Amino acid sequence: MKRILAIVVVYLCCSGQFSQAQNSDDKYRIPLQDVIGMLEERYDIQIKYNESQVKDKWLNYAKWRFRPDVDETLRNVLSPLDLKVNKEGEGKYKLKEYEYYRWEPQDGWDYLDELATQYNDKESWEQRKQKIRPDLYNALKLSPMPAAPHSVPLVTKKRTFKNYTVENFALEIMPGLYVNGSIYRPLKAKGKVPLMLSPDGHWGGHRFRKDAQVRCAMTAQMGAIAVSYDLFGWGESTLQFKPEDHRRSLSLTVQTLGAIRILDWMLQDKNIDTDRVGICGGSGGGSHTVLMTALDDRITLSIPVVSLSSYFYGGCPCESGLPIHMAAGGTNNVELAAMAAPRPQLVISDGKDWTAHMPEHDFPYLQKIYSYYGKTDMVENVHLPEDGHDFGYAKRKPVYNFIAKHFKLDTKELKNATGDYDESSCVIEEEIALYAFGPNGENLPSNAIQGYENLEKRFKDQ
Structure with a gap:
């Protein structure tokens, strides 16, 4: 009898059936569906x-995860598979990918x-x-900084409009790697x-969309140079990489290096005031800001729009794909924003995304850091509780006001009788007109x- 049992075990092991039975039976393994x-x-x-969310997914000891409370049970069942549910009504749920970069507000505040x-x-x-900054450079793979190419930037012919001009550029930021954008200058x-x-931020149309062109054109008409540039893998970057x-993860590195190189290049222009250098972006562009x-420290003014939150780390690898938030034992985006102090900073938040609670906890924290310098007046929050996640006029207006205030620009001729900005003089160009590398x-x-x-490979070889 023992000999027969041994033969059966050997057969099952060799055929793979024994292993499968062990997984299914000993671990009470059940398909997620x-x-x-x-x-x-x-x-x-x-x-x-949907089928793709559950296909080929199994759960060990599935029934042992059940508890009297349904919400606790759902967490027990789904969290090992990096899944969760969103509650959509009484007894109705929707399966979602677990978002490690999104915390509950109280958890973010406590941290x-x-x-x-x-x-x-x-x-x-x-x-x-001083502890955070070097760790950021290390996490970004920018310590040491890659050697800068000696190539001459490609700049297209200038297009002249009523009060401003536009020219496109392609800047080599390390050998064979380019960042593209457009420069809006006061006429x-x-x-x-x-x-x-x-x-740019994560909105359809990229930097070519209407609100992006309007904001840069208005900035130029106010008397400042605005430089709009592509996200990695978006816009003209798709000539080198797939969307x-x-x-x-390297999207975070490339976008950071691109901004540093743009600053290096633009600040060589003796007509630019190095004491008045700002950055303003929305959504993912706000995280970048x-x-x-x-x-x-060359940046003297910052405006993150619909992005900043202590309980949201950025849902894209271009925001959180490298361990920047592990710097100095751990940090978050609000502590990073505090590193702007005492430089002027405007935080724009809304009521329908992860910035919804900005006035309650995160902004008072920023005010406290600015108070260390006696400069609480240098940090402001415009909160729009009825607005959503966009860069509409309600966000652009305070951006214009803040830039004008701190860079001492006269905007009277750009406003109408009610005090609103007249953006009608901004020309919305076709996307192709904003290309540096040509139509094709x-x-x-x-x-x-x-x-x-x-x-x-280029980063490994540097």
Whole structure:
């Protein structure tokens, strides 16, 4: 009898059936789709999902995860698979990917309070900053900084409009890697002029969309130079990389390096006032705004729009794809934004995204940091509780006001009788007009890197 049993065991092992039986039986392993059916029946609920979310997903000890409370049970069942549910009504749920970068508001506030125990005055805060900044550069793979190419930037012919001009550029930021954008300049400027970097956010139409062009054109008409530039893997960057490469970790590095190189280049212009250098972006561009201001003291004014939150770290790898938030033992975006102090900073928030609670906790924290310098008047929050996640006029107006206030620009001629800005003089160009490499990419340099794998290799070889 023992001999027969041994033969059966050997047969099962060799055929793979024994292993499968062990996984299925000993660990009480059940397909996720079946588990969802059990949950719906046991707790009298409905869970919406699509096939791709449950395909080939199994759960060990599935029934052992069930508890009397349905919400606790859902967490027990789904969290090991990096899934969660959103409640859409009484007994109705929708299956979602778990978002590690999104915390509950109270968790974010508690963590920010914990971070704040490390400093209580200007000196201790400055010490904290000195720990964070080098770790940011290390996390970004920018320590040491890659050698800058000696190539001449490609700049297209200038297009002249009523009160401003536009020219496109392609700037080599490391051998074979280019960042593209457009420069909006005042048509008639007297003396040195301010500079505003305008990084793109995660909205359709990229930097070519109407609100992005309007904001830069208005900035130029106010008397400042505005530089609008592509996200990695978006816009003309797709001549070198696939759009899906944007959701890979080096996008964070490339976008940061691009902004640093743009600053290096633009500040060589003796007509630019180095004491008036700002950056303003919305959504992912707002995260970029915060990071750049924390990294680079050449930036003297910052405006993150619909982005800043202590309980949201950025849902794209271009915001959180590298361990920047592990700097100095751990940090978050609000502490990074505080590194702007005492430089002027305007935080614009709304009521329908992760910035909805800005006035309650995060902004008072920023005010406290600014108070260490006796400069609480230098940080402001415009909160729009009825607004959503966009860069509409309700956001652009306070941006214009803040830039004009701190860069001492006269905007009277740009306003109507009610005090609103007249944006009708802004020309919305076709996307193709904003290309630096030509309508079909025909001017892309021959040394341009092609493909994400070659980009990774370039960083490894530097």
